[in-house]
Every structure is written in structure tokens, then in C-alpha cells.
Amino acid sequence: QVQVVQSGAEVKKPGASVKISCKASGYTFTSYYMHLVRQAPGQGLEWMGIISPSDGSTSYTQKFQGRVTMTRDTSTNTVYMELNSLTSEDTAVYYCGRSWSDYVGYWGQGTLVTVSS
Amino acid sequence: SSELTQDPAVSVALGQTVRITCQGDSLRSYYASWYQQKPGQAPVLVIYGKNNRPSGIPDRFSGSSSGNTASLTITGAQAEDEADYYCNSRDSSGSWVFGGGTKLTVL
Numbered sequence: 001q002v003q004v005v006q007s008g009a010e011v012k013k014p015g016a017s018v019k020i021s022c023k024a025s026g027y028t029f030t031s032y033y034m035h036l037v038r039q040a041p042g043q044g045l046e047w048m049g050i051i052s053p054s055d056g057s058t059s060y061t062q063k064f065q066g067r068v069t070m071t072r073d074t075s076t077n078t079v080y081m082e083l084n085s086l087t088s089e090d091t092a093v094y095y096c097g098r099s100w101s102d103y104v105g106y107w108g109q110g111t112l113v114t115v116s117s
Numbered sequence: 118s119s120e121l122t123q124d125p126a127v128s129v130a131l132g133q134t135v136r137i138t139c140q141g142d143s144l145r146s147y148y149a150s151w152y153q154q155k156p157g158q159a160p161v162l163v164i165y166g167k168n169n170r171p172s173g174i175p176d177r178f179s180g181s182s183s184g185n186t187a188s189l190t191i192t193g194a195q196a197e198d199e200a201d202y203y204c205n206s207r208d209s210s211g212s213w214v215f216g217g218g219t220k221l222t223v224l
Contacts, residue, residue: 035213044218045152045160045203061212095159102207103150105171107159 002026004034004096004108011114012086019082020111022096029077030054033099036070036081038092039110046092050099051079086115121149121204121216128222129194137189137219139204147207149187151180154201154218163202164189191221199223 007021022034036048049060051070058070069082079096094111097104121141129135139149148167152160162171164180177192187206191198204216 037215044201045154045205045215047205047213047215050213059212061214062210100162100171101165102147103162103165104152104160104205104213105162105165107161110159 002098002106004098004106006094006096006108006111009112009114011116014087014115014117016086016115017082017084018086018090018113019080020094020113022079022081022108024053024077024079024098027098029072030074034070034072034079035097035099035104036068037095037097037104039095040089040092043092049081053077053079083113086113088115091115121206121214123202123204123216123219125217126220126222128224129191130224131196132193134190134192135194135221137191137202137221139187139189139206139216140185141206141214141216142185143206143208143214144182144185144187146209148182149180149204149206151178151187151189152203152205153198154203155199160203194221194223196223 003025005023010018030053035050051058053072071080096108098106151164153163154160163174163178168180179190181188201218203218208214
């Protein structure tokens, strides 16, 4: 069955960077895009970006342009998300989600990133 | 970019019908999808496209769209339907955008 398993929780200081991983299984990795969505505590879902595992092309929402980088490793079926220059406002649960047609069909379990001095 | 607007909270009596709406200009061009999220859990896709349900989603969930408004209808709401619901669609730049979410309370 389709699974997206994310790396564990992270605690970072302001100004640092964080890199989380999303390991896919149960399907052909290069055939489906992977979305990145975050959710701050008590807040709604926020779409951040998307990557094509096939060719590595990416698209990010303007808010995160220049600060977020999504990459992939086809040898391990893993997508990575790196977010730089962290502030307390980046404290959130970050989700990877495999596309299904034009939708996010399968979600990872989420990775809590806490930014605190 | 585009915005999708949802009512923050809606309530429904057990067994009754409730409609959750989502408004935005991009909905004139793109279908909305709907996600259910329960506390401490990842979202789950419940409606996509014109009115399609993924496998395992009860048929009491349905979707519709008119003009700039998309709707999620739950016919015969159950206690387990109490959750946050988010709409999602593409915007004019090709990115995706979520609505602010609606907290559904089943009384």
C-alpha cells in the first residue's frame, strides 16, 4: 500500500536550517508529484511547494521562494525539504503528501519542527 | 495568488445534513478538493474533482460547485464526522491553496 513516512521531530534555534525527509513506498516513486504542506499550532493548512520526483523540478509558493528547497533521491525513494533562516513563525507540523491526479491523495504522518531559542 | 474563504465554524445536529462552503475566484476554473482532519492526525482526502470519493469514504459525503463557490455536504452527519474540513484548489499561478478551514461540531 502507498506509504509516506517522514523523519522525526526537530528542535532548531532561530536562524538555523532544518531538513526533513519523506520516504515513499508502495508505488512507483517517479510517477507521482510530492507536495509540501505545513500547519502551525492551532492554525490551518498552508501549501508550500511541490516536486516532481521524475526530473526534480520544483514549484514553491511565493511566500517561501528563496527559503525552501525540495530535492529527491530516486535511489532511496525519498524527498527532502530544507527550510532556511528559521524563525518562531516556522514552528509547525510539516507534511509531505503524494499527489493523486490534481490532489494530495496520501499524506505522511507529519514532522513537528519547533523553533526556539 | 488566490484565496479560498471558509466559515470558521459550523454545527449540525446528529443525523442532520450540513453544508460547508468554500469561496474563491479560482473555483470558477478549478474543482475544489476537500480534506477532513481530526485532532492530532494528518488530513484525509474526502472529496475530489466534480464529486468523487476516494475508496473508504462514506457516501454521506458529497461535493458540488457553482460559480465561485464549492460545497461539501454531509447527509446524515455522524459523531465521527466532527473534525476540521479544508478546501483546496489551484490558483492562477499554478500553485495550490487551502481555505482557512471549517470546524464542524456535531451536536
